[in-house]
Amino acid sequence: MKNLWRIFSKGIISENPILVLALSLCPALAVTSSVITSLTMGLTVTFVISLNNIVVSLTRTFVNPKVRVPVYITSIATIVTLAILVLQAYAPQLYKALGNYLSLVVVFAIILARAESFASKNRVFPSFLDGFGMGCGFTLAMVTIGAIREFFGSGSLLGIRILGSWYNAPLLFVMAPGAFIVIGYLVAATKSLNKKREERQKEREAA
């Protein structure tokens, strides 16, 4: 049980795909100018990565190791296309806002990496948890970035104005340079957080 929890939780902070591993960064910057797009992208990725891990884990005995990667790519691409088709049909506005970045989910290194390094070696449930955990970590990072950028850059969250009209929002946060800088500091914050956590853990172990 504890083990399963560990499989799930590592993706959230200690191996956060964006803030620690620095993988799949493009959407982290491109679609995080507001919380809602960040969340949609995050959930999409969670969906894709969990489902793909399941598929990969299920098929791991049939797939010839020599075409492992291309087959995984096919699987991922299929799932992504599915997600796109659904969004296109049921949430056209969001689809428009995310644009081609949705297609890019196919090549997110994190998805392939999880398939390769975890799902292809593990049973279905742990694989699902692994993917789901990574997805959650991804979503969490996306939403955090989105919230910071939206809050400071527009004075609102989820499109709802939080700060009064007195707040003359600096556009820096919603523009490209601000995105980079915000993530830079978030990465640093995560790093020191992780370090503190590790130290605490070590101390506990030593004690």
Added chain:
Amino acid sequence: MLKTFRGGVHPKDYKSIASEITVETMPPPQRVVIPVSQHIGAPGVPTVAVGDTVKKGQLIARADASMTSWVHASISGKVADIAEYPSSYKDKSLAVVIESDGLDEWAPDIPAVRDYESLSLEELHKLIGQAGLVGLGGANFPTHFKLTYGPEKHIDTLLINGSECEPYLNADYRVMMEETDRVVLGAKIAMKSLGVSRCIVGIEDNKPKAVEAMKKAFEGTGVQVAALPTKYPQGAERMFIKVLTGREIPEGKRHSDIGVVGLNVGSVAALANAVEKGVPLIERVITVSGDAIAAPKNLRVRIGTSFQDIVDYCGGFSRTPEKIINGGPMMGYAVRSLDIPVVKGVAGILVLSKDAVSHDEESPCIRCGKCVEACPAGLVPSMLSILSERGRHEEARRDYGLLNCIECGSCAYICPSKRRIVQYIRYSKSKNAGHGHK
């Protein structure tokens, strides 16, 4: 005006403290400590034993490797000890201690005055080889080695270095002013020894009197005397040669590889004494200066005299000394105590109070580029210091020319961030020990 070399700095020269004081001969001290190795190359082996009586000029240590130089007693008396003693460069080195008998007698084998022109080349070379001559310009290179290059080196030019670009120091200046004839004679002997007809004496133009004196003295000898623009480190061999001949010493080579031999004026004067009078190198002229010495002087002192004796002779300190430097302020070594002897390469002793030395704390490089501009070796000192600071010594050598640094100190002098660039560089060099030039 001569074209000058790239880089360099203009520190205040402080020469006026002692430059016009005539050389005074310091009486032989009660005790001398003479390191057996005062030159680069293999150390000599003592030829005397504790308890032996020695006379002035007597050989006390020798080695027969070509790069070494003999060592002679500088006073007459008794060998009191042969052991490790503190020295100015290294922590300790083997030295022969002689207690004076107060007689100051010459060794009997010192011949009478000779005419150098009558000597054959072999005789001349032999004489030079036995006189214990070591360059007095500070590099401690055995002079006889420089003067006995074979024809395969194609030496065509002798350069005599009278630039004395270090602030405070006047030893060479005084030699040029007071021992003009010695310099002339020495130059002639050196030319004969090397078989060259071209000789240039270079003197910084902040010493117009010396330029005048030398010009007059060399009149009609075919030796040129050139006034060089005053700029530190004009005296550094590589720069000196570049300015006077336009040649550059290629990386990893020596002056002889481009057909040039450079000698310090003091070394030349000593050469004259050694050949003409047969006296080995047992004394030299040094400058004692600084703002914390009671009476600045130019002194002729015996090799092996302790710094303490010299400071005492100059009346002691006039104020609390902060730093005592063996050599000039740009390249000299700060000593940890006065209990060390003068060796052949010591050109001066500076006694500086805390007002005269730099105290500023080091701060990060601001990339002002002044060091790059100042470096005569064409390096980027700021990067060398940073790489050393970060422990990237290997890189400094491989990509940044670490080993081409001549440690002149121009960069550290000029740096507004007061970075201790030379120390960083030396540390990196030590970490790269064993990597000669490729």
Added chain:
Amino acid sequence: MEVKTEEGIVLETDGSTAKVRAGRHTECENCGACPGSGASVLTVQNTIDAHVGQRVLFEIRDEQSLKGAFLIFVLPLLALFAGVWLGGALFSALSLSVPVGRVAGGAVLFALSALLVRHADKKHCSALPAIVKIIG
């Protein structure tokens, strides 16, 4: 010329060359994009008879290798674009079909550049990284 020394492990030997796995590719350790870890296996000259499993130092000449990258990645591309332009210009001057000229020009120059690369590669063989030391 810059020479950079890298450390690696011998995976296979084959006469005078060896396959060496360079130290965990630091250049891309963060990117999970590359599948598997066989990606940074290099063929190097093995003149000092290193054996499988040994750690070795090998030298790569940096500048040389940049030229190499230019040769294989950029030169053919430039040739292609130049060919398209030249082919078009030539055919239009000869009042032949411009599109055909473009396609033909591109193809011809591209092929030529490939030949050139092949030729240059021969020279580069001697510039293969070389094992200089066995360190364990």
Added chain:
Amino acid sequence: MTQYILLFVSAAVVNNFVLTRFLGLCIFFGVSRKLNASIGMGMAVTCVMTLSSMLAWLVYNAVLVPLGLEFLRTLVFVLLIASFVQFLEMFIKKLAPALYSMWGIYLLLIATNCIVLFVPLLNADAGYGFTLAGFGMSAVNALGSGVGFALALILMSSIREKLDYADVPKPLQGMGIAFVVAGMLSLAFLGFSGMISV
């Protein structure tokens, strides 16, 4: 000709792929630690991007559009690129084994990278038709994008080499400062904004 040049400059500089469109960031941050590696990488990306875009243009306009299967483009492009890169690798290995041993590894890195996938998508969106001009625009757009990527990568790596000597606060070292630098590069590149709108 002018429109090609404008398109090229726009893709390479004004709307720089990395700094204004956030693409290829994994490589941008992953391979920008050493200048030489990033120059090589920049060249490799440019090459792969241009050639694979050409191919993708062909498949898209010759197969997918006529059959009305545009929605399959993501799947098709990604497979196309992956296998094209593999093919390229083989080709180079056969053609120039020595050079391959030096630079071959970079190709695999690029195979599944978003910047390479994005350009064909962008070209598809732009609707460059099934004509020679459409092909030209696609190719030039890809070339410009690749050059822009290489440019950003080279600038970044030369700066990061310098950062090795800076006294960056511990948590910011590595990725953190790299992002901040990218932010400033992007701020500087705003100077080109509004110069060309394509």
Added chain:
Amino acid sequence: MSSEESVLTVSASPHIKSGETVQKIMWNVNLALAPAAIFGMIWFGLPAVINIVVSIAAAVLTEYVIEKIRKVRVTVRDGSAFITGLLLAMCLPPTLPFYMTAFGAVIAVGVAKMTFGGLGYNIFNPAHIGRAALMVSWPALMTSWASRLPSPDAVTSATVLNVAKHEGYDAVISLFGSHTALYKALLLGTRNGSIGETSAILLLLGGVYLIARGYIKWQVPAVMIGTVGLLTWAFGGLMPSGSGGQLTGGMIFGGGGLFTGDPLFGMLSGGLIIGAFFMATDMVTIPITLKGQIIFAAGCGVITTLIRFVGGYPEGVCYSILLMNCLTPLIDRVTKPRIYGTGRKSYV
């Protein structure tokens, strides 16, 4: 006690150092900036004073606080944060709300300088990063100016370059009446613009002082201003005003055709003088060798002109310097000095 006293100090050579210190350099730069800054305060009045004070205070405070947090030596006395604050304020419109100015100063020092470790380590010019950040954050306010133009009822509250860019060179001339009046205003600073950039003559004065003291090289401003002058003269007459080719009102830099632009107007207007003397000379962020600096300056000149001609902004100095800052490490690489006695170059 006496034995304590006799302990000597030992350190590596050299034992003497030049009198130049970082502090002295930095405060002298402040001094050199003072005349133009004071003029700005008088000419634009209270808002300018407030902005300058706020900017300097925010810059210095940011540095202080960050150094306290990091527990490293506090370096605010070295005057470099003061320069950053001052220069930032001098490049802002006088009417900018003070909290925006403070935001810019915090970004300048906090993000562009301290993130890299403080003085000496930053890659980009902090003051310009601050300004560029303000430019994206509040572009509208950053491009609206106090009405200090000679004819107060001219409604367009814009800088001369703005007017030139949108309405053409002739509009500028008619605004001032004559060419001489224009040049006079540009030289003296009796015109609209950023707080400290208007008075060319006072900026030149400060610049010459710095050159005389050896803190900056004359070649840098000369090449940068010269490049802009040359390009303006050569091509300025070909550049139509109005952005995106949507407006016409004659050419931006007068004339019509090759070699008809007004170089003097190009050289004296905008932030070129302050940029060339005080910002393209910030040693921390420019190449280290003179050769490199000349390339840098020329690059700044070219990009400035390019942005003025076809860019989205009327003025390009800030971005040109930032863009060249990006290239500094590469320029350093190609302008390495040759090592004595070798054909090799040392790295930079």
Added chain:
Amino acid sequence: MLSNPIFFAIVIVIVLAAIGLVFGLVLAVANKKLKVETNPLIEEVEELLPKGQCGACGYAGCAAYAEAVVLNPDVAPNLCVPGKQEVADAVSQLTGKTAEKVEPHIAHVRCAGSCDKAKIDYTYTGVKDCGAANMLHYGPKACKYGCLGFGSCVSACNFGALSLGDNGLPAVDAKKCTGCGACEKACPKKLIKMQPTAAHVKVDCSSRDKGAAAKKNCVAACIGCGLCAKNCPYQAVRIQDNLAFVDAAICIEKCAEATCVGKCPTGAISALAGFETEKVLAKAN
């Protein structure tokens, strides 16, 4: 025509199948020609290693060691010092090698010449680095064997186990120190040595000066008087170059009383904290 759903679906499947086949062929061929299969063991071994990247094993990092130990039959499985016995055992198991015992080690600073105890010969101003200071007459301390106190060792430790105390000497945090030896390499005086963690007593001095000189330079110095050696019932202490050395193996095996400690006139030999409390006191009771 394509509006017929069934037909459309068939087209999709055909197109994709075709694409799949073509690409599959390319990939399969490429795979045959390009792939280098790596040994999956390497990754597994790497997983086991503690990722300290300290280099105690003598390799460039944990990954390099993992590779070497898997591929090279001559590389011993117990080289990872920080990993202790557990890792060595696990690695041996995976690689099918037999592990020697790993003796756990800890760093020991062989100098007690704190600011108040050691004489200072000159005031040092310069680069704050032990190596650099060491080049100027071996540093400012009168004792040329003593710690310079600029903490080059502290920055060399990847595990944060060293800190520079207020007394100017580095202190080892026994909980964090893994015995990797990085600090040993960094110290220009070579006065840090690795010691078995089970060792009882230690000599806190490295001075090889003769007794009188040593004492003049530092009141905490080992003067080489030999009292400890004389009083050791097991001959575990030996004097060489005026300095006492303790053979830890003998101590660990035989000694429970540490008589030597009490005999040292300068206090240069001392018991390790743990030993003192547990064993000596137990004995006394």
Added chain:
Amino acid sequence: MSEAHEARAEKKSGILAIALNLTVACIVSGVILAVAYFITHPVAVQKQKEADALALQTLVPAATSFVPVDGQDNMTVAKNGDTVVAYVVEEAPRGYESAVEMLVAVSSDGKVLNFSITSNKETPGLGTKASEPAFMDQFIGKTSEHLAVTKDPANKEDVQAITGATITSKAVTKGVKAAVDEVAAYTGGK
């Protein structure tokens, strides 16, 4: 873990087998996608239609039907019963970043009735102000001659530029003017 490795290592296969592996994967994928497409596509088309209709309806609330104009593929006629209420024209003038897509409703006598911006990539907070009422309301009722941008606050006739976004203002105005002119040409031509 290691059992999986062995399983994979055992599987030795020829080129064709490997290729088939991928082919099968593609076929499976094709089937799934085909199904998904059939389910979602009609919904997407439907939604798109609704969205388009809604856009038109909001633009011209008075209209009951919208009829495409023959030969004028960017124009739609909005009718209430049989009366022509407005002509709706699609325009895409170039703004600051890229094209600003808009719909403009023009009355038959060449006056602006309303317009909407359907898609733009202008700078948030600057160019995007063009879709705020403060700016849009200025256009209502204007005719071609006053569709020009001014920065002079005293000028009440023309369109006041958005501060800091003159380019966007001009682009939008240009789009509206083009629509008005097109409608004039179309109605005049009839």
